[in-house]
Amino acid sequence: MLTEALNYAGRTDSVRVRAPAKINLHLGVGDRRDDGYHELTTVYQAISLYDEVIVSTADVDGVTCEVDGAFAAEVPTDSTNLAVAAVELLAAEAGVTPSVNVKVRKRIPVAGGLAGGSADGAAALLAAAHLWELNVDRAELLRHAAKLGSDVPFCLMGNTALGVGHGEQVAPVADNGMYHWVVATADTQLSTPEVYREVDRLRAAGDGRYSDDVTELSAALRDGNVRTLAAALRNDMSQAALSLRPQLREVLTAGMADGALAALVSGSGPTTLFLTRDEHHANALAGRLRLRQVTAGVLVATGPVQGAHVV
Ligand code: C5P
Numbered sequence: 001m002l003t004e005a006l007n008y009a010g011r012t013d014s015v016r017v018r019a020p021a022k023i024n025l026h027l028g029v030g031d032r033r034d035d036g037y038h039e040l041t042t043v044y045q046a047i048s049l050y051d052e053v054i055v056s057t058a059d060v061d062g063v064t065c066e067v068d069g070a071f072a073a074e075v076p077t078d079s080t081n082l083a084v085a086a087v088e089l090l091a092a093e094a095g096v097t098p099s100v101n102v103k104v105r106k107r108i109p110v111a112g113g114l115a116g117g118s119a120d121g122a123a124a125l126l127a128a129a130h131l132w133e134l135n136v137d138r139a140e141l142l143r144h145a146a147k148l149g150s151d152v153p154f155c156l157m158g159n160t161a162l163g164v165g166h167g168e169q170v171a172p173v174a175d176n177g178m179y180h181w182v183v184a185t186a187d188t189q190l191s192t193p194e195v196y197r198e199v200d201r202l203r204a205a206g207d208g209r210y211s212d213d214v215t216e217l218s219a220a221l222r223d224g225n226v227r228t229l230a231a232a233l234r235n236d237m238s239q240a241a242l243s244l245r246p247q248l249r250e251v252l253t254a255g256m257a258d259g260a261l262a263a264l265v266s267g268s269g270p271t272t273l274f275l276t277r278d279e280h281h282a283n284a285l286a287g288r289l290r291l292r293q294v295t296a297g298v299l300v301a302t303g304p305v306q307g308a309h310v311v
Contacts, residue, residue: 014056015130019123019155019308020046021114021301023181023266023273025221025229028211029199029236037150037166038196041212043173043221044151046158047181047303051116052105052311053083053123055131061099063087069106071116074189082121082148087128089144094134109297111189113241113267115151122155122308130310142170158307160221162214175304177224179275180282182260184251184289186270187296190241195268198240211236230261230275241269248272251295258288 022044030039051069058064065077065084079085083102091098102124108116122145129136136144138156145152150167160175202208211234220228242248242265251272252263259281260274272295276282282300289298 013131014054015127016052016054016311017123017127017308018050018052018311019119020158020305021049021108021116021119022046022151022154023114023303024235025160025233026211026214026217027235027237027267028214029196030210030212032196032200033166038199039210040150040163040165040167041214042163042167043160043214043217044154044163044170045160045175045179045303046155046305046307047183047301048305049108049114049183049299049301051108051119051123053120053127054103054105055087055124055127056101056103057131058099058101061097063098063100063102065102065104067104067106069104071106071108071110074110075104075106082117082152083124086121086124086144086148089147090125090128090132090134093144094132094136096132100128100131109185109271111191112185112271113190113265113269114183114271115155115267118149118151119155119308121145121148121152125152126156126308126310154307156307159304173218173221175221175224177221177226177229179226179229179303180277180279181301181303182255182274182276182282182286182289183266183299183301184255184272184274184295185297185299186245186248188245188270190244190269192268195237195240195244198243199237202240202243208236208239226261226275226277233262233264233275235264237268238265241265245270254292254294255285255289258285258292260285
């Protein structure tokens with residue numbers, strides 16, 4: 001319960017929250033619904049790549065925002081920033097007049113299929129709830145998170161979870177493994193709605209179908225078995241992302257040639273992911289991929305990790 005944590009934390013004028021990036025171990029995309037969203041069956045995993053959001057009391061009314069870090073130049077500081085939107089939403093819901101500054105330390109690549117913006121929204125929601133000592137429980141925060149975006153509830157929840165609806169209805173999944181990922185970032189972005197439109201276009205032409213069965217994946221996760229996990233990874237957006245960014249195929253092929261257990265597009269891309277056996281294998285693969293210079297950046301990360309949390 002958040003309330004207990006608040007009592008323990010006591011009064012404060014600044015709250016720092018760390019929020020992880022997400023990947024999709026399974027991303028099944030169904031039909032486009034009347035509300036414009038696509039029906040999803042997805043399994044999310046939070047990985048050890050983090051943004052930090054610091055929400056602090058300010059002297060003037062309103063919400064100001066500043067962003068620093070590797071990808072700061074690509075991040076807006078107005079209400080289109082999900083961290084700002086989160087603070088404004090919570091203020092409206094709780095009847096608080098906000099006088100706060102939101103500082104985002106950006107480490108997660110922007111528009112890369114890693115839910116970086118959603119991570120910031122989840123972090124800001126949690127930070128503001130603590131700052132204002134609101135009596136809100138997890139379920140209520142998850143409901144607020146769903147209003148901000150499809151991936152925001154998962155960014156709060158963390159670890160490994162099943163997402164249904166348009167991705168916003170999340171429930172934990174039993175996962176007994178700790179997996180080592182190589183994350184290859186691109187120097188271009190992909191707009192999520194654009195990739196969904198490409199999925200629709202390909203489907204209309206008879207290409208691709210909805211993968212809604214996660215039985216094999218769930219068993220692999222329950223066993224914590226990295227080899228069966230490798231065989232069960234699935235992304236219905238992959239073909240659309242590759243259609244929009246054909247050069248990603250070269251990155252995926254390179255990772256497999258260099259010994260990855262599996263390669264896949266992260267969410268709507270253009271980030272790509274490589275599953276490895278262990279930490280040593282991940283570092284070795286990352287080194288080889290860097291030498292090839294087929295991708296803008298190469299990071300290593302582990303998952304699952306906990307969701308947004310106060311630090
Ligand atoms: O929920 P979120 O704001 O992150 O979604 C951004 C956009 O991605 C939506 O406006 C929609 O175009 C698309 N989307 C979708 N189906 C989903 C999730 C997102 O079509 N399940």
